[in-house]
Amino acid sequence: MSVPRHWRESVKRYRLIGSKCKACGKVHYPERTVCPLCKSRELEPFQFKGNGKIYSYTIIWAPPEGYEYCKPYAAALVELEEGEIVTTQLTDCDLEKIEIGMPVEIVLRKLFAYGESGIIVYGYKFRPVLPIL
């Protein structure tokens, strides 16, 4: 993937910015140009809060190139508070204690790096909600 493409997508990945259909109110991540529900082309940027719960997950033991540094890790579908489901990596969690329905929150982490000299790609992951003592 080229540097400009990462740059174009970075803000949406950093802050979980999707889109909201002005016609039917459906929210999407990633952003859409056409609402898949009502086919409207009237959509606006939508900021998700970044809170959700685990809808489903799997443990990755044989990751794609570039992700070996954090294997094994959990890849999950997270159902956001606002209703959309996003694909994500889970971090800061005990792989044996992950449960469907577990509350999770967004966190910014390194996704991967282009070797020792290329760019570092940051983006969202989710982790179990931190308690406030």
Next chain:
Amino acid sequence: MKTIKDIGIVGYGAYVPMYRIKNSDIARVWGNDPIRVPVKEKSVPGPDEDACTIACEAARNAILRAALDPKKLGAVWVGTESKPYAVKPTATIVAEVIGATPLINAADWEFACKAGTEALQGALGYVGSGMSDYAMAIGVDTAQGQPADALEYTAAAGGSAMIVGPASEALATYEASCSFVTDTPDFWRRQYEHYPKHASRFTGMPAYFYHITNAAKNLCSEVGKEPNDFDYVIFHQPNAKFPMAAAGMLGVDKEKVIPGLISPYIGNTYAGSAVLGLAAVFDVAKPGDTVLCVSYGSGAGSDAFSFTMTDKIDEVRNNAPNVKSYIGRRVSIDYATYARYRQKIRM
């Protein structure tokens, strides 16, 4: 040093990675006495964490406590010696992540372990002079100690963000500060070197203690107080012993240092150290309490700050995880896992 406008800290946020390695395990690997170690354990960043991600977490927590629109920030300054990029600012990523771009000043600051308070001095001046209403200063590091070196026992990861703003909105008002620096080569890292070098015991009396005590004394002289007049005192924490010794030299009761002393549990977070101690004190201080915070950075210098807590602290304290929460969130790892996470095995 005082400011033209009345200002203070309007939001603060901390972050400490959850992994810990015991000092006794490091000592075991290198054949040293597992009893005579500088701290109990130290924090280790996860494989997907670096100074940038830690800065972002601390910044988000600070924004939560300040309940501030990030677009109102005039600056995001990150003090660190473990920049993910040698050339490319960490601060622009942080500013973008929290939604503060594009009309903002963003830059990385460097002064070994006092880079965070150096950024804070800048933010106090920026807001105190009226150039901006709000500015964020972050001290953060994922410090690296050479395997088997004395610093490997303490070089840790963590960070803290402070948002400076008007005194009327502050959780802690700013009274004055003092910077005290000399050319003292006690610790350094040359270009392209992976690990820093240090001058062993030279890092003590002519370096840490000389600058810490003089910065504290000069600040106290300016504000007409003695160091022990403050309710809480935070010193830079390269280990568990130095801050207590500095307290003894300045006549500060040790119980005033303990609430902000976190190095025994997470090690030395370098540029994050003094500001994380300050966050730990903000977590427990009551309105009206006075706080003295003195950093130290090798090379060398100290920044000393005087703050007074306001009623607002009780309103915002629980809007984000406190330092105790992060210290309590711990997963112990062995030396082999630590070596993998810190990329100490070069392939």
